[in-house]
Amino acid sequence: MARIGLLIVLSGPSGAGKGTVCQALLAKHPELVLSVSKTTRQPRAGEEDGVNYFFVTKKQFGDAVAQQDFLEYAYVYDQYYGTPRSIVEEMLAAGRNVILEIDPQGAQKVMKTYKDGIFIFLLPPSGAELRTRIITRGTEDDASIKKRLASAAREVTQASHYNYVVINDQVDAARDRIHAIITAETLRVSRNQNIIQDIAEEVKG
């Protein structure tokens, strides 16, 4: 019987570098499965449909909501983002470890549904660094940046509700810390009771 996979939720404030770290993690550990979200927002330069997101219309998004096919979905900066439920659940049932890279608003909803999820909050090396990253992203006007800074400050304090915090001082280091967390979580006693029982039986001979 395949062991149920881990649901790993990687979140953090806008500008913490979730996307970059997540791609580095998947590149080095291809056994992990990324849950691709659906969104109604426009693709940014270099983003591919079905890889970074499934880019859908508001009508298509609404239909999926009606069919209850979202693990969570959220309305952020005038756009919808959601995690398709059925794909994630199939992968977990098949024993695959699934990564959700989502914003804190979405992560909070998944916390309520998936108590067994592993919730990792990605932080920038410093608050000043986070300010800089948000300001220099350069895809938004001043009003949007102000909104994002205020939101980021609020979001950072939400880290307290997660299981782990990872500082994104260097992408490779952050990637390896996240992988260590995944390794450790697969070794938890609560996930290995069958193995313990089997070995105890065998020793008895």
Next chain:
Amino acid sequence: MARIGLLIVLSGPSGAGKGTVCQALLAKHPELVLSVSKTTRQPRAGEEDGVNYFFVTKKQFGDAVAQQDFLEYAYVYDQYYGTPRSIVEEMLAAGRNVILEIDPQGAQKVMKTYKDGIFIFLLPPSGAELRTRIITRGTEDDASIKKRLASAAREVTQASHYNYVVINDQVDAARDRIHAIITAETLRVSRNQNIIQDIAEEVKG
């Protein structure tokens, strides 16, 4: 202010390979500190005083007990084994991560004292493998081996009280799994509340 170090307790049944894995871990990660136990038993071939154990007389051991300088001590197979308390506590206060490599009897006592300890149970790849390792160790007579097998079977079931189980299928793999656990534990939100607060304050600007 130095962060308090982690107390990592590595235990497991006799014959699981605790000593070998522990040495491999320390060789690769010299920042970890091994707590050297005191024992009244005779050194085995290759064991060094102050490295593997502090080899002491029963009188010396008794004096340390009287001075309450053991974190735990136990009487196993007619010999005393104990973890000197003061050295461990000094290292933890200095922010060092300290490894205790002790038998399950000792680990159970530490569990009661150190709720924040990380308890890792090392298992052989199979029960049959554990039987073979105990039988072929070759340092004991048949009666002792029988005693050890019965004890090992009981000990394996104790794994349920630990935080993690690590299968010792290959020494290097077991070493790396234990190191992943240590990395993950240092990233727990409960151990990083200060960092979260500091960053949140900075983002506010």
